[in-house]
Structure formats: structure tokens, C-alpha cells
Amino acid sequence: MNAPLKQHLIDPEICIRCNTCEETCPEDAITHDNNNYVVDATKCNLCMDCIQPCPTGSIDNWRIVRSPYSLDEQYSWGELPKQGELTGGDDGEAIDSEVLALLDQAHTGVGGKSVPPASAAKPAVNLYQRNHAAVATVTGNFRLTHQDSDVDVHHVILDFGEVAFSVLEGQSIGIVPPGVDEEGKPHRVRLYSIASPRHGERPNTNNLALTVKREPNGLCSNYISDLKKGDQVNVTGPFGATFLMPNDPSANIIMICTGTGSAPFRGFTEWRRRSMPSAPGRMLLFFGARRPQDLPYFGPLQNVPESLLGKRFAYSRIPSEEKVYVQDLIRQEGASLVALLCSTATHIYVCGLKGMEQGVDAALDDICRTANLRWRELRDAMRTEGRYHVETY
Numbered sequence: 131m132n133a134p135l136k137q138h139l140i141d142p143e144i145c146i147r148c149n150t151c152e153e154t155c156p157e158d159a160i161t162h163d164n165n166n167y168v169v170d171a172t173k174c175n176l177c178m179d180c181i182q183p184c185p186t187g188s189i190d191n192w193r194i195v196r197s198p199y200s201l202d203e204q205y206s207w208g209e210l211p212k213q214g215e216l217t218g219g220d221d222g223e224a225i226d227s228e229v230l231a232l233l234d235q236a237h238t239g240v241g242g243k244s245v246p247p248a249s250a251a252k253p254a255v256n257l258y259q260r261n262h263a264a265v266a267t268v269t270g271n272f273r274l275t276h277q278d279s280d281v282d283v284h285h286v287i288l289d290f291g292e293v294a295f296s297v298l299e300g301q302s303i304g305i306v307p308p309g310v311d312e313e314g315k316p317h318r319v320r321l322y323s324i325a326s327p328r329h330g331e332r333p334n335t336n337n338l339a340l341t342v343k344r345e346p347n348g349l350c351s352n353y354i355s356d357l358k359k360g361d362q363v364n365v366t367g368p369f370g371a372t373f374l375m376p377n378d379p380s381a382n383i384i385m386i387c388t389g390t391g392s393a394p395f396r397g398f399t400e401w402r403r404r405s406m407p408s409a410p411g412r413m414l415l416f417f418g419a420r421r422p423q424d425l426p427y428f429g430p431l432q433n434v435p436e437s438l439l440g441k442r443f444a445y446s447r448i449p450s451e452e453k454v455y456v457q458d459l460i461r462q463e464g465a466s467l468v469a470l471l472c473s474t475a476t477h478i479y480v481c482g483l484k485g486m487e488q489g490v491d492a493a494l495d496d497i498c499r500t501a502n503l504r505w506r507e508l509r510d511a512m513r514t515e516g517r518y519h520v521e522t523y
């Protein structure tokens with residue numbers, strides 16, 4: 131059986147045939163006929179030089195395949211083929227229904243399930259399953275919260291080496307904890323959001339980061355938090371096809387989170403910074419924690435310029451200070467948020483603990499009412515248009 135490989139492809143539906151990619155490619159891997167621009171898999175070395183100059187984002191498409199699509203196949207396409215599943219053969223395990231049910235639950239907010247942003251890249255899903263897990267090596271594991279904090283959150287970097295594992299910001303992966311339960315059954319897979327952008331912690335590295343909170347007596351979070359450099363981990367996924375970021379540089383992205391809910395937003399911010407540094411769309415982060423010491427990425431966030439990411443922090447347990455939650459910040463920012471909500475370029479993402487969405491929803495309802503907007507109608511329209519997203523667990 132061939133090992134899966136990552137193939138670079140161009141989306142013929144979005145490509146405007148401007149020839150920029152063909153001119154840019156240092157390997158002469160990009161060519162065209164009268165119909166399509168295509169990538170020669172025998173020449174492409176995934177250097178990514180062509181990604182940034184492309185004016186449409188059509189160049190940024192990837193499939194994990196067992197044998198690459200030929201040039202003739204690509205010339206004939208009117209649209210990109212969907213990512214197929216790589217079950218790894220006859221004994222391949224079907225999609226882990228428990229994982230999908232968890233994900234479904236996580237992505238169902240007040241009023242229902244969302245759809246992906248219209249301009250989002252097409253994700254690969256369920257490439258690796260428990261019986262055919264991708265094996266990743268730990269290349270970093272450090273604590274993100276202050277040493278005084280009793281909230282123990284870790285930044286863990288998993289490197290996939292030669293294994294093709296294609297992800298988008300906002301997707302999750304499954305971690306297979308080793309061992310079996312009291313009944314002798316393998317432990318169930320746990321989901322973790324990807325905290326890095328699609329091309330890795332550094333551009334063009336085949337790795338990804340997780341933001342994991344150690345739960346008291348939690349099986350998998352303790353396993354991950356205790357991993358050492360060089361340890362190997364079985365990974366399934368990637369999962370998730372809706373909680374994705376828009377590829378449109380004019381999209382305003384409002385991100386509301388607590389704790390490890392910040393993970394996907396780290397990926398969003400870094401991808402925007404790398405791929406469209408002068409994007410006109412705004413990024414705004416509302417981040418809640420008990421104290422600054424408990425807030426993952428507190429230090430690194432201070433270094434992110436406001437021009438890239440507007441940051442608003444809410445602390446609920448600072449002695450002798452009033453408790454502030456993310457919903458209070460939303461009310462404080464009411465006027466500027468309402469202005470953003472009036473634009474069809476605005477997307478809202480809510481991520482973190484179950485239950486946080488209710489308070490956020492009530493605050494958005496309040497600020498809309500003061501501006502004679504109907505939040506519920508707006509929210510439902512935004513959801514249908516792929517502009518309102520929730521991931522709570």
C-alpha cells in the first residue's frame with residue numbers, strides 16, 4: 131500500500147488564470163492549458179512560494195492521496211475533487227461515531243448548527259482513524275499558565291515527520307490515550323483543537339500545536355500534559371468542517387473565548403498574520419479568565435500588535451476588583467460591535483466551556499436592542515451564511 135502523500139492543487143472554480151503562480155514557482159511545477167492551471171506533483175516540493183502572491187486563494191488547496199492526481203486529470207476538472215477518506219485498507223475502522231457525535235454537540239449552538247464560511251478553504255477530514263492512527267512525535271511541551279496558577283495549561287507540539295496530515299485552523303484532532311479501561315476496551319479518543327496555522331508552528335513545518343488543560347483525574351489531558359520530547363502519540367482526524375476561518379481578507383473576525391477556547395484563535399491570528407498581513411478586515415479577541423496568571427498565552431498575546439488583533443481581557447477573580455466576564459466586555463464595546471455586526475463581512479466565533487454561549491448570546495442581544503437590531507434574526511442569518519460559529523465542550 132502506498133503511504134499517503136500531500137498533493138498541492140489549484141481550485142479551478144476560484145482561479146482567475148492570472149499566471150502569477152506559474153511565474154512564481156521556482157520548481158516550474160505549475161503549468162496550464164486552455165482550461166486550468168495545474169500543479170505537477172512530481173516537481174512540486176511544497177515550498178509555498180506561490181501561496182502569498184495568489185490574489186484569490188485558489189492556490190491554497192491540498193489533498194492527502196495515495197497516488198497523486200495526474201496533470202491530465204487536473205486539466206479536465208471544473209471543480210476540485212472532495213478529500214476522500216483514507217481508511218487504510220479492508221480492516222480500516224469506520225468513522226469514529228463517538229468522536230463525530232462529540233463534535234456535533236460542540237458545534238451546535240443556541241438556535242442550531244452552523245455552516246462553514248463561504249470563503250473557507252475545503253478541509254480534509256477523518257484521514258486517520260484509531261486502527262490507522264497517524265504517529266506524531268512530541269517536539270515541545272511547556273506550561274502556558276503562570277507558575278502561581280492552579281490552572282495547568284500546556285502548549286504541546288506534535289510533529290508528523292513524513293506522515294501527510296493536512297489541517298486547517300479551527301479543526302480538531304483526536305488523541306488516542308494508550309492502554310485500556312476496566313473492561314479491557316481501548317480508551318475513547320479525546321478531541322483537541324489545533325492551536326497553530328495550517329502550515330505548522332513555523333511556516334512549512336509538518337507539525338501542529340495543542341493547548342491542553344490538565345483536568346483533575348482526567349485520563350487524556352494528564353497523558354498529554356505529561357508527554358516528554360521524543361514521545362510518540364497516536365493521532366486521529368483531522369475533524370471538523372464548519373468552525374473554519376474565512377479566506378477573505380476583508381472579513382472581520384470577532385473571537386470570544388475562555389481558557390483553552392483560545393486555541394483555534396491562535397491559529398486564526400497567526401494564519402492571517404502570515405498569509406495576509408495587510409488584510410483590511412479586523413480581528414477582535416474577547417478573552418476571559420479568572421486572573422492574568424490563569425490565561426493561556428498571556429505573555430505572547432501582549433506582543434501581538436493591536437493593528438492585527440484587538441485584545442480585550444476579562445478577569446473574574448482579581449482580589450478587590452469587580453468580576454468581569456466576556457459578556458461584560460461585549461456590553462462595554464457595544465457601539466463598535468454593533469457597527470461590525472451591521473456588515474455582512476463580519477464573522478463571530480465563540481469557543482470554550484459549555485455554558486459560556488448563553489451569556490455571550492444575552493450580551494449580543496442587549497447591544498443589538500439598543501441599536502434597534504434584532505439579534506436572534508441576525509444570528510440566524512449569520513449562521514445560515516456561515517458567519518456565526520460555536521465550539522463549546
Ligand code: FAD
Pocket residue numbers: 232233236302320321322323324341342343344345346347348349350351352390391393521522523
Ligand atoms: P476524562 O478522563 O474524560 O474525565 C473528564 C472529567 O471527568 C475529569 O474532570 C475527571 O476528573 C472526571 N472524571 C473522570 N472519571 C470520573 C469518575 N469516575 N467519577 C467522577 N468524575 C470523573 N480540551 C482542551 O484542554 N483543549 C482543547 O483545545 C480542547 N478542544 C476540544 C475540542 C472539542 C471539539 C471537544 C469536544 C473537546 C475539546 N477539549 C479540549 C476537551 C477534551 O476533549 C477532553 O474532554 C478533556 O481534555 C478532558 O479529557 P480527560 O480524558 O482528561 O478527562
